[in-house]
Amino acid sequence: MKKIFMFLAVMGVMAFSAQNAAAQDEQAAEPTATEVAAPAENLDGPEEVPMHQALKSKFIEGGAGFMALVIACLILGLALCIERILYLGFSKTNTKKLLAKIEDALQNGGVEAATDVCRNSRGPVASIFTQAFLRLADGQSLEEIEKSVVSYGGVEASKMEQNLSWISLFIAIAPSLGFLGTVIGMIAAFDAIMIVGDMSPAVVAGGMKIALITTVGGLIVAVILQIFFNYILSQVESLTIDMEDASISLMDILVKYQSK
Numbered sequence: 001m002k003k004i005f006m007f008l009a010v011m012g013v014m015a016f017s018a019q020n021a022a023a024q025d026e027q028a029a030e031p032t033a034t035e036v037a038a039p040a041e042n043l044d045g046p047e048e049v050p051m052h053q054a055l056k057s058k059f060i061e062g063g064a065g066f067m068a069l070v071i072a073c074l075i076l077g078l079a080l081c082i083e084r085i086l087y088l089g090f091s092k093t094n095t096k097k098l099l100a101k102i103e104d105a106l107q108n109g110g111v112e113a114a115t116d117v118c119r120n121s122r123g124p125v126a127s128i129f130t131q132a133f134l135r136l137a138d139g140q141s142l143e144e145i146e147k148s149v150v151s152y153g154g155v156e157a158s159k160m161e162q163n164l165s166w167i168s169l170f171i172a173i174a175p176s177l178g179f180l181g182t183v184i185g186m187i188a189a190f191d192a193i194m195i196v197g198d199m200s201p202a203v204v205a206g207g208m209k210i211a212l213i214t215t216v217g218g219l220i221v222a223v224i225l226q227i228f229f230n231y232i233l234s235q236v237e238s239l240t241i242d243m244e245d246a247s248i249s250l251m252d253i254l255v256k257y258q259s260k
Helices: 002-044 049-060 062-089 096-119 124-138 141-161 164-196 200-260
Strands: none
Touching: 049 141, 062 096, 062 141, 062 164, 062 200, 096 200, 124 141, 141 200, 164 200
16 A cells, blocks of 8 residues: 555656646746747838838839929919918908997097098908098998999909919819829830730839829829818808908998988
């Protein structure tokens, strides 16, 4: 019995030692596997490329000639959009506050005081009001003043719409240049096929890549400028409605002033 127990004890100790050795081998092997796998992941994974380098590479791949024209449309179009946005921003006026000042000036200081208030205010609404009070000071009738307000309102509306035709031109030109680059890229692909005599993907890939990059560039520029263009149009419409509403209120004030 003692021999049996000793045999079982020895077998248990040997089994326990073998398990500990196996566990230690696995723990030692795990960092090594991790260290080996980490470089493999770094080698196989895609490297991050900075945005400016990616754009620069796509610009060169699309052809410097056509892509430069597309970028020029974007720069010029954005410059005109920013100029219009700033102009329309400075053209906004608190018409209710201005009309209240004009009405108070008419009651206290007469036409000259109201004219000074309009001259010291900025925006197309104040310019229209100035023309109305100048004609009122000259003794013109309310009908003539109303006609001048309408005419000068059209002039101010035309000023707000300046350069919009150029922005719409760049919106149309940008995708057209992209499509032109597409056609030229396709021609280059067919020329390569004629020279090699084979229509393999490697032969066609260069011309097709140029065609697609120029098309994408032109469409992106057109989309960006179109967003700014629609925003500017909405601002022009808002200012035009404000001018018309303020002109009606001004004529009501002048009717009350002359009825006294």
